[in-house]
Amino acid sequence: MQSQLRIQNSLTKKKEVFEPLNPPNVGMYVCGPTVYSEVHLGNVRTFLCFDVIYRYLQYLGYKVRYVRNITDVGHLVDDADDGEDKIGKKAKLENLEPMEVVQKYTNNFHSVMHQFNILDPDIEPSATGHIVEQIDAIKKLIDCGMAYQTNGSVYFDVEKYNKDSHYGILSGRVLEDLISGTRDLDAQDDKRSPYDFALWKKAAGGHIMRWNSPWGQGFPGWHLECSVMSTKYLGETFDIHGGGMDLKFPHHECEIAQSKTFNGVDPVKYWIHSNMLTVNGQKMSKSLGNSFLPHELFEGTHELLDQAYSPMTVRFFMLQSHYASTLDFSNDALKAAAKGYKKLMNGLKIAKSLTYQKEDVEVNEKAVQQINQIMENCFHAMNDDFNTALAIGHLFNLLKKINSISTNNLKTAELGREVFDKMIRFYQEFVEDVLGLEEEKLNNSEGILDILMKLYSEAKDHKNYEKVDEIRASLKGQGIVLKDMKNKIDWAYEE
RNA sequence: GGUCUCGUGGCCGAGCGGCUAGGCAGAGGUCUGCAAAACCUUUUACGGCGGUUCGAAUCCGCCCGAGACCUCCA
Numbered sequence: 001m002q003s004q005l006r007i008q009n010s011l012t013k014k015k016e017v018f019e020p021l022n023p024p025n026v027g028m029y030v031c032g033p034t035v036y037s038e039v040h041l042g043n044v045r046t047f048l049c050f051d052v053i054y055r056y057l058q059y060l061g062y063k064v065r066y067v068r069n070i071t072d073v074g075h076l077v078d079d080a081d082d083g084e085d086k087i088g089k090k091a092k093l094e095n096l097e098p099m100e101v102v103q104k105y106t107n108n109f110h111s112v113m114h115q116f117n118i119l120d121p122d123i124e125p126s127a128t129g130h131i132v133e134q135i136d137a138i139k140k141l142i143d144c145g146m147a148y149q150t151n152g153s154v155y156f157d158v159e160k161y162n163k164d165s166h167y168g169i170l171s172g173r174v175l176e177d178l179i180s181g182t183r184d185l186d187a188q189d190d191k192r193s194p195y196d197f198a199l200w201k202k203a204a205g206g207h208i209m210r211w212n213s214p215w216g217q218g219f220p221g222w223h224l225e226c227s228v229m230s231t232k233y234l235g236e237t238f239d240i241h242g243g244g245m246d247l248k249f250p251h252h253e254c255e256i257a258q259s260k261t262f263n264g265v266d267p268v269k270y271w272i273h274s275n276m277l278t279v280n281g282q283k284m285s286k287s288l289g290n291s292f293l294p295h296e297l298f299e300g301t302h303e304l305l306d307q308a309y310s311p312m313t314v315r316f317f318m319l320q321s322h323y324a325s326t327l328d329f330s331n332d333a334l335k336a337a338a339k340g341y342k343k344l345m346n347g348l349k350i351a352k353s354l355t356y357q358k359e360d361v362e363v364n365e366k367a368v369q370q371i372n373q374i375m376e377n378c379f380h381a382m383n384d385d386f387n388t389a390l391a392i393g394h395l396f397n398l399l400k401k402i403n404s405i406s407t408n409n410l411k412t413a414e415l416g417r418e419v420f421d422k423m424i425r426f427y428q429e430f431v432e433d434v435l436g437l438e439e440e441k442l443n444n445s446e447g448i449l450d451i452l453m454k455l456y457s458e459a460k461d462h463k464n465y466e467k468v469d470e471i472r473a474s475l476k477g478q479g480i481v482l483k484d485m486k487n488k489i490d491w492a493y494e495e
Numbered sequence: 496g497g498u499c500u501c502g503u504g505g506c507c508g509a510g511c512g513g514c515u516a517g518g519c520a521g522a523g524g525u526c527u528g529c530a531a532a533a534c535c536u537u538u539u540a541c542g543g544c545g546g547u548u549c550g551a552a553u554c555c556g557c558c559c560g561a562g563a564c565c566u567c568c569a
Contacts, residue, residue, distance in 0.1 A: 031569075039569085046569040077567065086567080171564075177497060178565070222567095244569030249498095251568095274569070275500090281561060285568060320518070321508060326501075326562075333507045336519035343518080346532080377516095381509090389509050393517030400534075407526085407533050 005060065005383045007240075008324060010248065010271040011170055015385060020239050021269060026062045027238035028054065029230040029268075031247055032124070034071040035105035036086040039112050040291035041314070041329070042277040042284035046244045048315060049274040049323040049386075051118040051436060053242070056382055059434050067233050068121035070109075072102040073128050073209055074201075074222040085219065088209045098209050102128075112294050115311045117436045123233050127225035130232070131211050134220040137228050138199045138213075140262045150190045152202030152216040158195045161257050167195075170256060170271060171249035197254050199224050223254035227267070230255075236263040242272045246283075274323045279304070281328060292329075309334050312440050316341035319388040319435055344392075344431060345439050347399040350406045351427045356420050357412050364414035367401065371419060374398045375426050388435065398427055449480070453489050456482060 005018040020026045030050045033039055047068075057064050077084045091098040113120070127134075138154050141147035147156050158167050162175045178195055198221035203210035210217040230238060236259075243252065252271070259267035276283045279290040292302050300308030309317075317337035321327040374397050381390035401423065404410035412420045431437050452471060459467040472482050476494060483490045 033569075034567095043569045049569095075567080172498065173565075174498090180497090245500095246564070246568055249564060250566090276563070276569075278562080283563070283568085287568070316518095317507090325508085328507080330507075332519080336507060338519095340518045343532095350533095387509075390516070393509065396517055403533055409534060 003380050003383045006385060007270050007272065008385045009269075010273045011268070013172075016270070018270065020062065021237060024061060024063050026057055026064045026240065027234035028057075028064055028066045028240040028242065029226070029234055029238060030066070030068045030121070030241075031226060031243035031251070032068040032070050033105075033109050034075040034086055035102050035109060036075070036090045037105060037286070038108050038293050039105075040284065040286065040293055041297065042244075042291060044112065044116060044118075044294065044314075045277045045318055045327065046242075046274045047113060047118055048116060048318055050242045050272075052319065052323075052388060052434065053240075053272070053386055054119060054121075055434050055436055056386060059429070065123070065234065066119075066121040067123045067125065067230065069226060069229055070102075070106055070124060070126040071222065071225065072106075072126045073098075074220045074225065076198075076201075076222065085207070085209055088207060091208060099128075102126075115294060115298075116315050117311070117438055119436070125229045125233065127220065127229075130225060130229055131220060133228045133232060134224050135200075135213050137224060137258070137262055138220075141199060141258065144261065146261045147199055148192070149215055152218060153190055153198060154200040154215055155191050155196040156199055156254070156257060157192065158197070158257065159193050161261065165257070165260060167257055168249075168253060170253050173249065173253075195250075197221060197223060197250065199258075223251055224258060226251075227255050227258040227262075230267065231259060231263060237265050237267060237269065239268075240270045240272060241268040242274070245273045245275050248273055272323075275326045277318075278326050278328045280330075284329065304331075306331050307335075309338060310440050312345075312437055313338040313341050316344070316392075316435075316437060319437075320392055322385075322387055322389050324385070340396075341437070344395070344399065344437065347402050348428065348431050348439065351402050351424050354402070354405055354412070354424060356417050359411055359413035361411055361413045363416055364410070367410060368415055368419050371398065371401055371415065371423050374401075375423070378426075378430060382434070391430070392435070395427070395430060398423065402427060449475075449491055453482065453491065457489055 006015050007018050008015045028050070030047070032047075033043060050066075050068075054064055054066050073085060073087055075086045077086055077089055087098050087101050090096075091101045094101065096104075110120075138147060141156065142149065142154065145157075146161055147154050158175065161167055167173075167175050168178070175195065179193065200213060200215055200218050200220055202216060202218045207219075209219050211219060230241070241252070241255075256267060278284060279292075282288060282290060284291045290304075292304070294311070296302040297305065297309050297314060298311065300306070313334065314337075317334055318327060320337060320340070374394050377394040378391045378398075381387045381394060384390070401410060405412055415423070452475065456468060456471045459465075459471065475482060475491070479494045480491050481494045483492055
């Protein structure tokens, strides 16, 4: 009846029918944030993409175990041998304990995710919580000869790995080409090859993040945590691995190399990469200085913004493009999205309020056929590599039918109870559960109260006590009491 | 330099061999005390030049333009 879900697999570069390894279970791992600063909007886009994927898989009935990690150690500022850890650097800068930095920005991350109505993962493991597992993994890699120790650090031997496997399989690279294209080969003395990557880094004198290991005090390399934690919670091979495009190389490439070496199997069946958010055609990134923080957006305080935009407006805006396309951020586009979002929400309000009216009218076959077709189209769009943009397009067509009912241009009885119920349920579930769009309660209740108090005061002036009592009673029903004071009228929450 | 994307109407953004995407904006109409909302109708397209095909925005080639990755990045 329904079309099959198909996913564009970054590994095979093909759109493939989704067949979980152990249906109805699905294991999904997404690379989470490095918690050394506030998440910006570009980061949000990635987590939003996978939120919708998570939601849709569940909607289809899969039992998903969604793992999204927190990187709280090992992510270096650059690739030099004396490279500083991002968390460590920030801790020094802000004069905090590293774990205070981690906590602060993890909290920030969570609150931003919640503002955008992004669901929590089922497991959110952190790198520092898995030092033991990482050390074990390194031992294995050394034992099988794929890693070597130099000066208290351990590196993965990429050239050796490349002899039997293809390092670059995901990003379409060839190691020889990479190496010949590398400029300064001398800066990294400890490594045998510039493309070897750290599994364990020796903690230099001033380094404030350090753990004991068989190789002395140090800390784990960035790529290792994902291999270790995905294996631990999802198994040696799991269904979906996601992340931003920019993690494809080298991060995910390294993950594959590590996991494949110590598990002996390909770790992931479907790789999914979301594309970048751009500003004036350029990737949004901290280093370019063109990134927006979520709160700057909600408050409209960023210099590139000419007004504030709500979280749901932004969510809707992002869902109007496909996750694999770049999306350019602009005021005009956001304004259009704000209106579109409200239109969809007004529809939701109407859908929830409509009830079936039994009437003696003939079934409108054409309308019934159209409605069934539209719902099928929505599934079809989502099944085609989670095409939310197309699905939303179809949803607006369904909305026209709902609005027609509300303006009495179409009678519920013309659809029959079954189709009517199905349509209403479908619209609600698709908007709220799949797309994760929710109503944003107006925050201008005080403004409305002012208007009511003015009417109240006018009614009193005209001695229209019937109206006065009515206003007072209806506000009381909302938990608000009006207070007649000597010189003014005020309100308070009912105690 | 290497690898790879993308260029769609006023704006955003799907589509990827034939069939109206959709949203915003514009025009006309219905409804309305006036408006708003809603509904109906509607104007603007596929970077350029060739090629394949009965037929191309969609496939191929070249050119122009923009961007990403190759160093940290969602």
